[in-house]
Amino acid sequence: MSSHDEYLISMIWGDPELEARFEAAPYSLSSKDLTLLASHFKFLNFIQSS
Numbered sequence: 001m002s003s004h005d006e007y008l009i010s011m012i013w014g015d016p017e018l019e020a021r022f023e024a025a026p027y028s029l030s031s032k033d034l035t036l037l038a039s040h041f042k043f044l045n046f047i048q049s050s
Contacts, residue, residue, distance in 0.1 A: 011039045 010018070018033055029037075 007036060010036055011043055014040050014044075 015036065018029075018037060022029060022033075022037060
């Protein structure tokens with residue numbers, strides 16, 4: 001599985017481990033991790049608003 005595939009899966013289904021790391025130590029995340037979390041929440045908002 002490519003890194004792009006992993007990104008899409010995490011964006012759609014979420015990544016509980018990444019969310020827990022964000023809650024515990026948000027400054028330890030990379031910009032890629034933060035972008036993934038933001039994309040996931042935008043996706044959820046889009047789904048809920050449709």
